[in-house]
Amino acid sequence: MFGQQVVNGLMLGSVYALVAVAFTFTIGILNFLNFSIPGIFMVTGMATWAMLKAGVALPIVVVLGLALGAALSFLVERFIFRASTHSDHYVPLVGSMAFLILFENLVLIRWGSDLQRLELPFADTSMRIAGLVIGIPQVIGLLLAVGAVWALAAIMRRTRLGRGLRTIAENPETATLLGVRVGRVVPTVFIIGGVFTALAGLLFAVNYQQVSPFMGEEVALKGISAMVIGGMGNIWGAILGGLVIGVVETAAITWFGARAVDIGVYGLLLLILFFRPTGLLGGHAGERA
Amino acid sequence: MLLDIQGLSVRYGRIAAVRDASVNVAEGEVVAVLGANGAGKSSLLKAAIGLVTPNSGHILFAGSDATRWSTAQRLANGLVLVPEGRRIVMSLTVEENLLMGAYARRDLEAVRKEIGVIYERFPNLGERRHMLASVLSGGELQMLAIGRGALARPRLMMLDEPSLGLSPRLVQELFRHLVEINRTGLALLLVEQNTRKALGIASRAYVMELGRVVMSGTPGELLADDRLEAAYLGTGAKA
Numbered sequence: 417m418f419g420q421q422v423v424n425g426l427m428l429g430s431v432y433a434l435v436a437v438a439f440t441f442t443i444g445i446l447n448f449l450n451f452s453i454p455g456i457f458m459v460t461g462m463a464t465w466a467m468l469k470a471g472v473a474l475p476i477v478v479v480l481g482l483a484l485g486a487a488l489s490f491l492v493e494r495f496i497f498r499a500s501t502h503s504d505h506y507v508p509l510v511g512s513m514a515f516l517i518l519f520e521n522l523v524l525i526r527w528g529s530d531l532q533r534l535e536l537p538f539a540d541t542s543m544r545i546a547g548l549v550i551g552i553p554q555v556i557g558l559l560l561a562v563g564a565v566w567a568l569a570a571i572m573r574r575t576r577l578g579r580g581l582r583t584i585a586e587n588p589e590t591a592t593l594l595g596v597r598v599g600r601v602v603p604t605v606f607i608i609g610g611v612f613t614a615l616a617g618l619l620f621a622v623n624y625q626q627v628s629p630f631m632g633e634e635v636a637l638k639g640i641s642a643m644v645i646g647g648m649g650n651i652w653g654a655i656l657g658g659l660v661i662g663v664v665e666t667a668a669i670t671w672f673g674a675r676a677v678d679i680g681v682y683g684l685l686l687l688i689l690f691f692r693p694t695g696l697l698g699g700h701a702g703e704r705a
Numbered sequence: 706m707l708l709d710i711q712g713l714s715v716r717y718g719r720i721a722a723v724r725d726a727s728v729n730v731a732e733g734e735v736v737a738v739l740g741a742n743g744a745g746k747s748s749l750l751k752a753a754i755g756l757v758t759p760n761s762g763h764i765l766f767a768g769s770d771a772t773r774w775s776t777a778q779r780l781a782n783g784l785v786l787v788p789e790g791r792r793i794v795m796s797l798t799v800e801e802n803l804l805m806g807a808y809a810r811r812d813l814e815a816v817r818k819e820i821g822v823i824y825e826r827f828p829n830l831g832e833r834r835h836m837l838a839s840v841l842s843g844g845e846l847q848m849l850a851i852g853r854g855a856l857a858r859p860r861l862m863m864l865d866e867p868s869l870g871l872s873p874r875l876v877q878e879l880f881r882h883l884v885e886i887n888r889t890g891l892a893l894l895l896v897e898q899n900t901r902k903a904l905g906i907a908s909r910a911y912v913m914e915l916g917r918v919v920m921s922g923t924p925g926e927l928l929a930d931d932r933l934e935a936a937y938l939g940t941g942a943k944a
Contacts, residue, residue, distance in 0.1 A: 579801050580808065583794050589756065590792045595780040595809040595857065 419548050421667050427554035427623060429662020430561035434616035435639030436646065436654035437565055438609040444649030445585040445605050447505070451512040452492045453613050453639070454632030455519035460485050460617030461627040462523050465532045478618060485614020486607045488519070493606040498599075516632065523629040534625040557619040564615060565655050568608065572651075581605065585649075638665075641685045647698020656696055660684070706765070707732045707861050707892055708753070708784070713762030715748045715916075722748035724916040725762070728894075730861060735883075735893045737903035739937060740913035746896040747789055749913070750863050753894075754786040755779050767860070781809055783860035787867060791850040795839040799830055799849060802838050806853030816856060823852040826882075844875040848882070855886060862886070863894040868902065880906055900937040904928060912937075 435457060442450045460481050467477045496511035542551045572578035580601055583591040588598050620635070621627050642661050646653025661681055668680030688696065708730040715723040723745040730736045738746050751757045753764055755776040764772045766784055774782075794802055803823065807816040824831030827848045833840060841849060847867055854862050867883075868876045880902050887893055887906070897903035904910060904924035912920040912933060920927060927933045 576804070576808065579797065579805055582797060582801075583805055586794050586796050587792065590788075590794060592776050593754065593756065593786060593788060593792065594805045594853075595777045597775070597777050 417670075419546075421670055422663055423548050423550055425663030425666035426558055426659055427551070427662070428666060429642075429659035430558045431616050431620045431623070431658075432635065432638045432642045432661050433655045433658025434561050434564070434612050434619070435635050436642035436658045437568070437651050438612040438616070439639055440643040440646070440649055440651060440654040441568070441612070442605060442609050443643070444651075445581050446497070446602065448497065449509050449512075449640075450492065450606075450609065451509060451636070452489070452496075452515035452519070453512075453609065454636035455516035456485050456488045456492075456610055456613045457617040457620070457635055458627075458629060458632035459488060459519050459523060460614040461621040461631055462527060462532070462629065464618050464621040465534050465627045466527070468534055468536070481618045482611050482614045485610040485617065487610070489606040489610025489613070490603055493603050497602070497606070516636075520629050520632070527629070529629055531626055531628045534621055534627070536622065536625060551623070554623055557623055560615065560619070562655065564612060565651055568612075569651060577601070577604065638681065641681065645685060645688050645695055647695030650695070650697045653695055653697035660696075706730065707734075707767055708894065709763075709765040710749070710753060711763045711765070713749065713752055713764070714760045715745070715752050715757055716760045721916050723752065723759075726913065726916070726918045728911055728918065730892050730894050732860070733887070733890050733892050734909070735887050735895065735907045737907035737910040738894065738896045738913060739898075739900050739903060739910055739933075741936070742898075743915075744913040745916040746913055747865055748916075750786055750788075750865050750894070750896060753779075753863060754784065756786075777809065780857050780859075783858070785854045785857045785859035785862050787850050787854040787862060787864045789865035789869065791846045793838045793841070793846050793849055793853075795837065797838060798835050799838055799841065800834040802849055803853055803856055806856030809857070819856055820852075823855075827852070843870050844872070844878070847871060847875075847879060851882065851886070855891070859891065861892040861894060863896070865896045866898060867895070868897060868899045876902060900933075 435453060438453050439450065442448050463484055464477055464481055467480065468474070492512060492515050496515065497508050500507040500511060541553070542549050572581065580591060580596045583594065583596060584598055584601065592598055620631065638661055639658070642657035643654050644657070645660060646655070646657030664680050664684055665677055668677045672680065706729045710726065710728045713723055713726045714721065726745065726749055728738065728749065738749065740746050748757065752759045755774060759772065763770060766779065766782055771779055771782070794805065797805065800820065803820050804816070810816055824834065829845050830849055830852070838846070838849065851867070868879055871879060876899065883893060883895070884906055895903055895907065904927065907924060909923055910921065910927055911918050912927065920930065920933065
């Protein structure tokens with residue numbers, strides 16, 4: 417029973433983790449809390465449903481979904497982040513919230529406010545390992561989440577782009593001085609964030625087979641909490657935080673009922689913040705991303 | 706002239722940091738810019754590298770008008786600034802900082818070789834190559850900053866107060882190293898408060914006061930001038 421809850425929690429947590437990575441990556445490098453992320457998550461989820469319903473093959477849905485997330489995130493960079501380069505920190509934050517609400521309402525106009533169900537041929541495929549029921553789509557989802565973060569960490573550690581981004585994170589002016597064209601590199605941050613968010617939206621739609629125009633809001637809170645629990649700006653922390661929240665959430669449902677879920681999740685958040693204000697993997701800037 | 710700054714003015718709001726300053730550096734030359742805090746020396750260098758936009762004047766580099774070039778373009782053409790306070794990226798390792806110096810270069814094999822030469826010259830950097838730069842001492846950070854600047858393969862390296870915060874022994878080593886890299890054909894534009902040391906290696910110098918260039922000449926001419934003596938070499942001047 418306990419093992420099964422952990423398995424289910426990890427699957428749910430991988431969605432939170434991906435959203436948390438998108439949040440924490442943007443914050444770690446640009447010091448920007450991008451509230452359009454849950455909007456992009458929802459649009460990708462809804463688009464996944466609409467495309468599957470229209471008979472588009474799943475691999476094409478995945479590619480188009482990821483491209484959509486990247487494109488929307490790039491749009492946010494152009495319209496909000498770039499325009500407010502010299503404004504106060506709160507200006508892009510509020511601007512990105514406007515994008516979230518815009519995305520939600522555009523989807524509401526197009527598809528209405530109903531919960532939509534996805535019909536998937538492989539939804540019930542699962543395997544049994546040592547008495548645990550493990551859904552194959554969920555396993556693929558978890559592997560994708562961990563793989564994507566591993567790839568991002570490798571880019572940050574080992575490539576020229578990664579060094580440039582870490583220099584921007586510490587001091588954009590120093591980066592400029594060293595020849596980094598900051599204005600051209602910043603969109604990369606948004607595109608990477610958009611791809612992680614879209615991956616989360618796709619996974620959610622496929623794993624839980626239901627989407628709605630409001631699916632971004634709960635995931636936003638859980639994703640931000642996962643980022644804080646893991647340690648701001650730390651992508652491995654975001655993964656850990658997401659998985660912890662997923663496991664706590666499923667465990668709380670099983671043992672204390674659905675009404676206790678948020679008390680469990682946010683109680684944990686408060687406890688961790690009380691005893692480790694920098695988050696589980698948070699430390700000084702040197703350990704970031 | 707390799708670098709020819711003509712009639713440059715820089716304003717921050719209502720404050721004029723640089724007023725109608727003209728400074729030039731020939732190929733392979735060492736030129737010093739002297740002056741007290743707030744004389745506009747740092748602003749002059751920041752305008753030269755493109756971090757601040759001048760309100761008037763021109764910056765010519767190797768015969769081209771570079772006034773509107775981006776910092777990356779200036780770097781690509783061989784102009785580099787080793788900034789005040791060194792600006793080493795503390796969350797990167799020593800080696801990653803050096804690689805950032807070569808950010809625009811594609812000839813990675815040559816870069817590796819040049820980094821190896823820097824490690825030979827400064828074994829302390831070599832031993833700590835995979836440690837975060839934050840473990841380095843002030844002197845090591847300055848050598849790292851100069852090495853990082855050199856990896857951009859500049860024709861002219863501008864240095865803003867490189868001796869700041871270093872012990873007399875390290876200042877000695879720093880200036881010895883500057884002479885060494887100048888011998889490889891690299892021109893230097895050196896902003897310094899350590900007047901005697903700077904004049905010791907420069908072939909020409911400018912003195913700035915309240916944003917203006919008030920004196921210029923060879924070290925011999927400037928040292929013979931009572932005004933320089935009074936302002937920068939009298940009591941309190943660092944030897």
